[in-house]
Amino acid sequence: MKENWLFIKTPDHYGKPEIIQFDDNVIDYFTVEKNDGISSMKIVNENRNEKLSETEYKFINENRIRFFRNGKIYKVLSDEETITEDCIVEDDYEKLNATETELTESEIQNLKFEINWNGEKMNVRFNEVLDPPYIQEINKRLNKQGSRIILEKLNETLFLSFYTDIYLDILIPIKYVDRQNIILYGFHNEPYEISCQIIEEKNS
Numbered sequence: 059m060k061e062n063w064l065f066i067k068t069p070d071h072y073g074k075p076e077i078i079q080f081d082d083n084v085i086d087y088f089t090v091e092k093n094d095g096i097s098s099m100k101i102v103n104e105n106r107n108e109k110l111s112e113t114e115y116k117f118i119n120e121n122r123i124r125f126f127r128n129g130k131i132y133k134v135l136s137d138e139e140t141i142t143e144d145c146i147v148e149d150d151y152e153k154l155n156a157t158e159t160e161l162t163e164s165e166i167q168n169l170k171f172e173i174n175w176n177g178e179k180m181n182v183r184f185n186e187v188l189d190p191p192y193i194q195e196i197n198k199r200l201n202k203q204g205s206r207i208i209l210e211k212l213n214e215t216l217f218l219s220f221y222t223d224i225y226l227d228i229l230i231p232i233k234y235v236d237r238q239n240i241i242l243y244g245f246h247n248e249p250y251e252i253s254c255q256i257i258e259e260k261n262s
Contacts, residue, residue: 059213060079060080060081061079061080061153061154062077062078062079062101062153062154062212062213062215063077063078063079063080063123063151063152063153063154064076064077064151064152064154064229064231064244065077065078065149065150065151066149066150066151066152066244066245066246067228067246068246069246074089074090074091074226075089075090075226075227075228075229076088076089076090077089077090077101078151080110083109083110083111084107084108084109084110085107085108085109085110085113086103086106086107087103087104087106087107088101088102088103088104089101089102089104090102090212090226090229091226092210092226097163097208097209097210097211098210098211098212099210099211099212099217099219099226100212101212113125113126113127114126114127118150118250119250120153121152121153121155121243122150122151122152122153122250123150123151123153124148124149124150124151125148125149125150125151126146126147126148127146127147127149128144128145128146128147129144129145129146129147130142130143130144130145131143131144131145150246152231152243152244152250154212154213154215154231155215155231155233156213156214156215157214157215157216157231157232157233157234157235158233158234158235159216159232159234159235159236160236161235161236161237163209163211163216166184166209166216166235167184167185167209168184168259169184169235169237169240169256169258169259170182170183170256170257170258170259171240171254171255171256171257172254172255172257173242173252173254174252174254175245175249175252176247176249181257182207182218182254183207184207184208184209185206185207185208186206186207187203187204187205187206197223202223203221203223203224204223205220205221205222205223206220206221207219207220207221208221215231215232216231216232216235217229217230217231217232218230218232218242229244230242230243230244230245231243231244233251237256237259238255238256239253239254239255239256240253240254240256241253241254242254
């Protein structure tokens, strides 16, 4: 089975999660979608590829590669005037490895923990709506599911899958998890990997 490398989305990037695979000198592109299984995902070929030898790249570490591509920045100066500037876009991809754990997926879903990445904190409980009550009321009237975090799996890698309504937005891979600790990786800036202490375990 070919290695999957996850595109690391930045806060200003919108679109489906993306995977690349290397086939000798060819980079193949895939999107990540929910599978028919309850907590499984699949990759769908975008029918898009490029030659590795024709790209500019460097390895940040053995599990992370950065591509440098030509791009453009659009700046709005006024209602009538915009300018375009050339720039170099840096796209990072993280190699996905099998999650190390002795827990079942059901047991992992009962864990609660806090993500603290560069001072940005978030309490994680799987399958619970993240929106404040007034947003939940609006979503209910609009027949929307709201924002939530779901435990999902692609091959042997478990993820924190961030959903907005029915749309998969961000994937954070899980490197290791037990009843005391969970290690997450694939963040867009350093530290690329963090360890989070388990706060409590919900009753099954």
